[in-house]
Amino acid sequence: MTKMIHMPRRAALMAGISIASVALGCSAHAQDAAAPEQAAPPAEEGDIVVTGVRASLSSAQSIKRNSDVIVDSIVAEDIGKLPDRNVAEALQRITGIQIQRSFGEGSSVAIRGLSQVRTEINGRDVFTANGGRTLSLEDVPSELLAGVDVYKNPSADLIEGGIGGLINLRTRKPFDFDGFKASASASVNYYDMYGKSKPQANLLLSNRWDTGIGEIGVLVDLAYQKTAFRQDQISSQPFFLLDQSLKADGTPNNATDYATAQGLGRLGKPTYLPHGVGIGQYLGDRQRIGADVAVQWKPTDTLLVTGEYVRSDYKFQYGDYSFFAYTGTNSITPDYTAPFTFDDDGNFRSGTFVNVPIDSNTSLERRKSVTNDFSLNVKWNPTSNLTVTADGQFIRGVTDGQRSIVILHSNAERLYQVVGNGVPTMDILPDSNPANGNGSVTDIANYAPLGGGYLDHIDHSVGKEYAGRLDAEYKFDAGIIRSISGGLRYTDRTAVTDSSTYAYYGTSALADNLYEVHPFRGDLYRGYQGVPAGGVFFSRGIVLDYDATRQALAPYVDASQRQSLLDGVSYVPSDRNTQGEKTYTAYGVAKFDFEEAGFPLDGNIGVRVIKTKVATDGFSVQTPQAELPNGEPTNGAISYVPISVNSSYTKALPSLNLRYHFTDRLQLRLAASKGLTRPDFSQLNPNINIVEFNPGNGIRTSSSGNPYLKPLEAKQFDASLEWYFSRTGSLYAAGFYKKVDGFIANIATDETYDFGNGPFTVSVSRPLNGDNGKIKGFEVGGNSFFDFLPGLWSGFGVQANFTYVDSKAPSPAATDNEGNALIVPLEQLSKYSYNLIGFYDKGPLSARVAYNWRSKYVVTTRGNGSGELPIFNAARGQLDASLTYTVNDHFGLTVDGVNLTNTENRTYYGIPSRPQSSVLNDRRISITARLTY
Template sequence: MNQSKFKKNSLYAAILLATSAGAQAQQEASQAGNNADNVEVIEVRGIRSALTKSAQTKRLSDGVVDAITAEDIGKLPDTNLAESLQRITGVSIDRANNEGNKVTVRGFGPDFNLVTLNGRQMPNSSGLQSEGVSRSFNFREIAAESVSGVNVYKTGRANVTSGGIGATIDIQTAKPFDYDGFKAFASAKGIYDSSVEKGDSITPEVSGMISNTFLDGTLGVLVSASHSKRDSHRDVVGTDGWVRNRNADNVDKSAIDTTKNPTQAIWAPWTARVEHYDTERERQNAMAVIQFQPIESVTATLDYTMSRLEEVSQTNRSAFWFDSPEGDADVNGTLWNPRNPNDELNFWAWEYYEEKENDSIGLNVEWQATDALSFEFDVHSSSSHSNPNGTTAETLANLKNPSGSVALIGADFVGDIPSIIVDDSSLPGGGYVKENIVSDLYQQRGYEMENDIKQYHISGSWENMGSDTTLSRINFGVMRTEYQIDTYLSEVFSFVDVPLDDLDLTFIPLGDTADEFSGANLLFPEIPQYSVHQFIDIVEANGVYTEPSIKTNGIEEDTTSLYLSFDFDTEFNDMPVRVNAGVRYESTDVRAYSVQQGVLAMNYRHSQELRAVEDGVFAEQDLTGEYSRVLPNFDFSMNVTDEVVTRFSYSRTLSRASISAMFPSTTLNARPGGPFNATQGNPNLLPITSDNFDFSLEWYLEDGSYASVGYFKKFVENFIGAGTENREINDVNGLPLRDPSVDPRPGCPDSSDVPNPACLSQPGDPIITWEVATPDNLQNREVDGWELNLQYMFGDTGFGTIVNYTLVDSDESFDPYNFDQTIALTGLSDSGNLVGFYEQDELQVRLAYNWRDEFLLSLGNEPTFTEAYGQLDMSVSYDLSDALTVTFDGLNLTNETARRFGRFEEQLLSAEQYGPRYNIGVSYQF
C-alpha cells in the first residue's frame, strides 16, 4: 500500500493508531506512528468506546483475532473474566458454582486452549482429584479489575506461543507508561448471593490501582491490588454415575429397542443423592510494575503478579447405594425405576479444600537499535502451587443404617429430577434417627501440586522505512520454555466401625433453594448435618485411622522455538492488501517420572472392595520422549472498499498431551469379581496438531458497528484416546496378581487395618485378567463451523446491540450405542449471545443473554454430557461525576438449573441450582 493511498483514509489511520491492546496490535500501531501528524483523532467513551476498540483490533489484525477491551481501567464488562470472554463469537465457558471458570473455543475444550499473560505462558495447579492435572488456566483466579484487555487468537501466528488448537488467549494488564502521568482508581462492591444459607449473604470485593511517572516521564511505577470474598450455596440432585450391565439379572428388558441396542445392554445408577454445598472463597490479586526509559531507544519493564485463592466447601448428603437393583429398562436400556429390598440409607459429610498460590516475575527490555531495527528480550519465572501445606483437598465420611435394615429403597428417574422411594418402616423411629445409624467409611484424597514455567524470549523486527518493495516488516525470534510439574496425590479409603456417641449428628429439612426444584417434595425429606473432621477425630481416637499413601508423579518439558515471519503491503486492482507469512519450528524433550510402591497381593477387604497391598518400598520409574513440529501460517486480508474486508488464513497449531496421560505409573482399580481396571501413562504421546483454514467477510462502519460472517475448517491429527489391552499384571515377585474373593476363605472379607492373611491372594486363587488402558494417539478428526456476528449502534440514540452465533460440527459425533468408542471431541457445541445496551450521558445499561447447546463434557468409562444452558445477566452504571461511578450487576437473573446426564438424557447425573447473584458497587477515578 503506498503512502498517499494510506493517508487518503483518515479514519483507517486513526483506527490503526488507536489499537494499543495486545502485542499484535501494538506492532501495527507503531508501524503507523510516523503518520501521526496526519491522523484525525476520534474520542468515544464508555461501552461504545470499548466495543469500537475491540472492533478495531479485529479489523486490523493478521488472521482471525477477537478482543475484549476495558472501557477504562477496572471496567471490564463482566464481573468475571471468563464471563466476559463468552460474549466473543465462538467462545463458550464451563461454570463451577455459578461462575465461569474455563473456556471452550470453536468446540475445543479448556485443555485445547492456551492462556498467556502479557504473552507469557502461565502455570496451573489443582488440589482436587476430580479436577485432575490440567494445563488449562482457571479464570476464577484473576480479578477482572486488573485486566485492561484480552485478545483471542483463533488462528496461529509464528510469533505467538504455541499450545492452543482452539485459540491462544492473551490477557493484558496495565503498565505505567500506558498513562500520561498520574492515574488511579478505587472501587468497592458488595456481592449479594441469594443462595446463601450459611455464611454472609453480602460479602466485600475491593480493588484499586495507582500509577505515576517521574523524572520527566522516564520512570513509571504502577501498583494494583484486589480482595474478594464470596459465600455461596448450591443444591444438587442426581447420582454418582451410571454403569453398564452391572447386576442386570433382575431387570425387565422387554422395552429395549433391539434395532439400536441389539445386545440389550442396560445402565443402572450407582446411587440416588441429594446434597447441600456451602462454600466460602477468598481471593487476593496484586501487581507491581516498574518501567524505566534511561534513553529514548530503550525501555525496561520489571513486573510481579500474584494471586492467592482459598476455597472451602462443606457438603452434606442423603443418599443410598444400589447394589443389585431390580426394575424395568426403557427403550434405550436405562433402568429408570431401580429398586433394592433390604438395604440402607447413607448419610455423607464432605469437605473440599483448595488453596492456590500463583506468582510470576518478569523482565522485558525493548531496544530501538535503529530507525528500522528493533529488538526485545523477555524473561519470566512463574509458579502455581496448590495446597502448599499438604492439607488434604477432599475429606469425606459416610454413616448408614445397619445393613439390610431398610425394607426398600428406590428411585424413578423421570422428569428433571428423580423421585425417591424409601420404606424405612422396619426401623423403629425410621432411618433418620441417630439410634438407627452406624459408621461406614472415611476417605481422604487430593493433590499437592506445583507447576513452574520459565521462558526466555529474544525477538527482533526490521521495518521497511521507505523502499518501494511491498515487504514492510520482518519479524524473527527464539524462545526457550522450561515446563515442570510435580504432583503428590494422597489417598486413603477405609471402612471403619466406631461408636457415634460423641458425634454431633442432626437432620434438617431440605432448604429453601432445594424446594425450588420441581418435584422436590419427592426427594429425601431430611439432610444430615455433622462435621467430617469430628468423625475423623473419632476414628483416630479409636485407633483405626490409616495414614494416606502418597503417589508422586511429574513431568519435565523443555521446548526450543524458532520463528520467522514477513509482512507485505500491496494492492490488487486499487484494493489494499496485507499479507503475513511465517513459520515456527519447535523441538520438545519430555521426561516423565513416577515414584511408586510395588504390589505384594490383592486384599479382599469388603464386599465392594479389593485393594492392592503395597510393599512399602518406593522406586522411581523414568520414561522419556521427544518430538519436533513445523508450524507455518499464511494470513491474507484485502480491503474491498473502505468498509469491507475479506480475509483468508491458514495455520498449523498444536496442543500438547494431557499431563496425567503421560505419567508412567500404573493404577489399579478392582472390585470383587470385577471389573478389574488398570491405567498406565505414556510419555511418548505426540502433540495434537491442527491444520486450520479460515475465510471471512467483514463490514465496518465508522461508529464501531460491524457485521461479519466467517467459516473455519480444522483437520486435527493425533487425537488421544485410551487404547485397551487385556493382560495380567505381576506383583513384586514377578507372579501374576490373583483374586481372593472368588472362593473366599473363612473370615473374609476383613476390613481390619492390618491385612488378614486369609484374605490376601494365594497361589490357588484365579489369576486376574486386567483391562489396562494406556493413552495413545489414535485418530484424526475434522471440525468445521460458521461464526456470525453483528454489532450495531443505533445512531445517536444511545442504543446498541450485539448478536452472534457459532455453529460447530465434526465428522464424527458421539454414538451412544458404540460401547467401544474411546475418542470423542469434548466441548463441541453451538453457542450464541444476545446483548442490548443503552448509553447516554451518565447512564450505561446492558442486558446480556448467553446460550450454549448440549455438549460432551468428558468421556471415561461412561460419558458425561452438559445439557443446553442459557443465562441472563445485566449491568447498570451511573456517573455521578467525571470521577465517581455507581454500578449494579445481576447474574443468573432467571435462576437457571444446570443439568448433566450420562449416555442418554434420562440418565441424570446432577441437577444444580445456585440462585441469582447481585453486585452493588462504587468506583472513583483520580
C-alpha cells in the first residue's frame, strides 16, 4: 500500500501533475498535456511506486483534483493500453457521458446530453472530413493515446467550439520518458457471430540524447487494427392507424381503411397495423492505421521545440443482406380468413397479410477517412516567471464514400407476422391454392420475372485548416494574483464536399449465376426460428466489388442507360458545396489565490473574444416550366445558378472558475461560463433544387441548408464537491445547468421563386436557429481500492458513478393535437445512466469487470408512422471484462471480453407495444501479448 504523505495545501497542489496543471490552466495548453508517467504524483521517499490499474486511477484522479477547471480523465494503464480498445467506449466510463454505437462499436459521444462536443489532439483542432466539425472517435486507434481529458466547463484559454464539452486526446512525447523506451503488443480478436478472427498490433520506440546542440528526443508510435463485425436485425415497419372516419353523407373518408377495419371486425375501435417487416444482416470490417511521430529539441534550459505528425487512416466496409416485405405508405391487406390479435389499445399483435411486395437487397457501403496533422510548438521561458509559447498547425482530412444497392423484387403471397415485447416474428407462407405456385422466397423463379433495380452513390470530402497561436503567461511570486496569461489565435479552414444524388437503373431478370440463396432460419439472430428459411439475393461476392457490380448489371439495364452505368456516378455542379471559415481570437485569463490572505479560495477569471468570418458557395438548380409542341407543359432545360453568401459574427465568452478548500482533501468547485458551437458545414450547404412544373398541382417542395445559421450559445453553471481520501480514492457530487440558445431544427417555410413565367411558391425545409433549451442534472461517483483489507483482499477496488440529466428542447417536428410544437427531451439523451466497475490489482494479476447502463432515450422526435410520437431506444446495459497477468517487468498477457451478456438493442415507435427493431452484435474476445523495455 502506498504510504500517504501529508503536506500543506500548496505543496500538495504542486506535488500533483505539474505538466497537466500547465496544460489545464495556462497558455501552453496545446503542448503541455501530461503523459501518464508524469500525471501521477511523484513518489516520495519510502513510497511504493504503483503500476497498472492503480497507477491509471491515481493519474486520472490527480488530473481531476489539481486542475483549474472541471475535468475528468482516462489514463492508459500501460503504453498502448486504454481501459477499452475503442476511444468512445472508454469515454462511456466517465460520469455524464453517453455514447452511440455503430455496428457494435462506440462511435460518438454526448456530454451531459449535448452532442455538440469539440475534439482535440494535444490541445489542437482535429476533425474528420465529413461535413462536420469534429473527429469521428472510431477513426483513431486507441493504442496511440496516453490518455483522454474531458472538460465540462472550460476556462477562457481553451479553444471554443463545444457547448457540450471538450475532449482532448493526448499522445506521448519523447521527453515523457527518462531515456530509451520500447513497447510492442500483438493481439488477436475473435468475433463470435461472424466467426472471424482479426489481428491488432502496436509498436512504440522512443529515446533521448544529449548532443552538442542540446538534448534531442524522438518518438515513433505505430498502431494497426483490423476488426470484423456482424449485426443481425429484425424489424417491424411503421404502424398506421386505420382511418374509419365518415363524411357528412355517411360515406368513408378512406374506403380502403374502412373496409379493412370492417373485415377485421374492428369498426369503431382504434386499429393500428404495421405495414410489413424486415430483416438485415450486416457483415463487415474496419481497419485503423495510426502513426504518431514526435521530435523534441531542448537547446537550452529555457527553450523547448516540439514537432509532431499524427496520422489516422480509417477504412470501413460492409456488405449486407436486407430483406423487406412491406407496402410503404400504401395500404396492407389482411387475410381475413386467418386469426388476428390486438392489444387493448388497438395495436396489432399477430395476423397474416396477403400479396405483400418483397424487396431483397444486397448492398455495399464503404468509407475511407485519412487525417494528417502537422504541428510545431516552441516554448520559451526567458525567466522563471515568464512563459511564451508559439504554436502552428496544418491539418488535412479526406473522406471518400460509396454506397451501392442491388434490389430484387418478389411477392409474399401470405405474410405471417407477430409483434410484442420480444423479437418480432415473420414468415412467408405459400398461397393455399397450389395452382398459384409454391410461393417460396428461396426460389429464383419467384424473383426473376419482376426484375429489380440498382442504386449508386459516391461522395468525397476534403477539409483543411491552418492554425497559429501565440500565448504568454507571467507568474507572480506573491500576492493574490498568481498569474496573468493571454494569447492570440488565427485559423483558416476550408471544407469542400461532393455528394452525388442516387442514380437509379431499372434491371430486367438476371442470369441465374448472378443470384444466390442466403439462409436466415437457424442462422440469423443466433439461431432464431421466427424468420423465413432464407431469401434470394444478388451475389454478395460481386456486390463487394464496386466496379464488378456495374459490369455484371450492364447487360440487364436499358440500352440508353448502359454506358452511364459502366462509367459510374459523376458529379454535377450542384453536388458540390464549399465552405470557408476564418477565426480571429484573443483571450485573457487571471489566476488568483487568497491563501496568503488567510482564505482558502483560488481560481481563474477570463474572457475569450472570437470573430468568425464564413464564406459559403453552392448552386441553385433551376428547372423552369416549358411547353411541348402540342402546348402541354413539361420540364425545361436545367440551369445551375451560383450562390455565394458571406457572413460574420463576433462573440465574447467569459468564464469564472472557483475552488474553495475546506481541507487539503475536501474542495468545492463553482464554475460559470458561456460557450458556443458553430453549425456543421453540411448545415450551411446552400444548394437547392427547384422545379417549376407541377403536374399534380400539389405543394411544390424542396430542401436545403442555411448559410445564414448562427452558432448555438450556452450559458452554463457547475458546482462540484470533491473528497480525495487517498491516492486512488475519491467521492464527488456535481450539479450542472445549461441554457442553450438557438437550437437548430429543420423547419418548412413558403418561399417564392420566378423563372420568367410568373411567381410560384415552394415549401422549403431548411435548418433554422430556433428557441432555447434547458439541460440540468447531477452526477455522483467515486472510486477506491480496499487497501484496509488484509493480504490478497487489498487488491480489490471499485469505481461507480451515476448521472441524471433532464432536458427540455423545442421540436417543431413533434406537435400536439392543436399543432403546437412539443417540448421533448433532447435526442440521444438518456435521463439516467450509470457505471459499475470492479477491479483487482495485486502482484502479477490485474482484472476489471465493467457494466455500463443507460435508460431509454429518444432516437428521433417524430418517427415515420409513429403517429407523431418519438421513436425510443429501450434501456440498455453491457458487460465488458479484462484480465492481465504480468509475467515479469517486461512481458504481460491480457484477455479482454466485450458484450459478454450478448446485449440486445431494441427500439420502438412511441410506445413499447409498437416495436421497431431488435438488434444483436458480436461478442468479442481478445488475447494480447505486450512487451515493454
